[in-house]
Amino acid sequence: MARRVERVQQAEQEKPVVEAGPFTLSDVKQLVEALEGTDVTSFVWSRSGDKVVIRRGEKPATVAVAYPSPAAAVAPLAPLPPVSAPAAAAAAPAAAPAPAPKAESKPGVIVTSPFVGTFYRAPSPESPPFVDVGAVVKKGQVLCIVEAMKLMNEIEAEVPGKIAEILVENATPVEFGEPLFRIEPA
CATH class of the missing domain: 2.40.50.100 (RNA polymerase II/Efflux pump adaptor protein, barrel-sandwich hybrid domain)
Structure with missing residues (x-):
């Protein structure tokens, strides 16, 4: 454990101090180098209104969500049970509007x-x-x-x-x- 602390302290002394202000390419390279050899897969750092996001490893799987399209109304094969008056009144607004009188x-x-x-x-x-x-x-x-x-x-x-x-x-x-x-x- 003591060795590891010594290596971290030594690495901190060798690395130049990052200046305040916007990130530069060398700043980002230093961050990437610091993350190499670690188990860190995602790193976010904000400074002076700038933000650096580093993600390593495999790209997360993209999940495609398919929404079913509304199906056409199909006539039931068997008669439906009778519906009570309150339920029928509630179902009436959800029903499709009555078609216009057919010209045929x-x-x-x-x-x-x-x-x-x-x-x-x-x-x-x-x-x-x-x-x-x-x-x-x-x-x-x-x-x-x-x-x-x-x-x-x-x-x-x-x-x-x-x-x-x-x-x-x-x-x-x-x-x-x-x-x-x-x-x-x-």
Whole structure:
């Protein structure tokens, strides 16, 4: 034990005194040399607002945490037991909002978006819309534009008839298969 104390004292006398102020490269090298041969794996030293952190040994294992994505609601296979009124009232706000009335429930032909993009009723902001509610259209007439990947794609009427409903607001995103128009055949 006495030998070890002597070696530490001798090493302290041989090492130059570290000056106050910001750390220099030689200061950091001296710290690394002082830690060599020891069991120290992590060392932190602050001085004059500067901070030196030295870590030795193997890099700590990185733990990747995967969070499950929300699953789509699946209809139960068996009927659920009845729920008491207070529990049902508490579960009601957590339920998904009721979907908007489907256009398919009304008579007519539904024109859907063939891809994901942005729905535009007119060729430019200054131009009038291609069609309005009540307009009579011919098969193949342009109804709107869906922009997808910077390409403007004209969507045409699949049947002749009258525009009964426009189901999407101008300049809004649309999904593949989303209903755009309801046409009552002529």
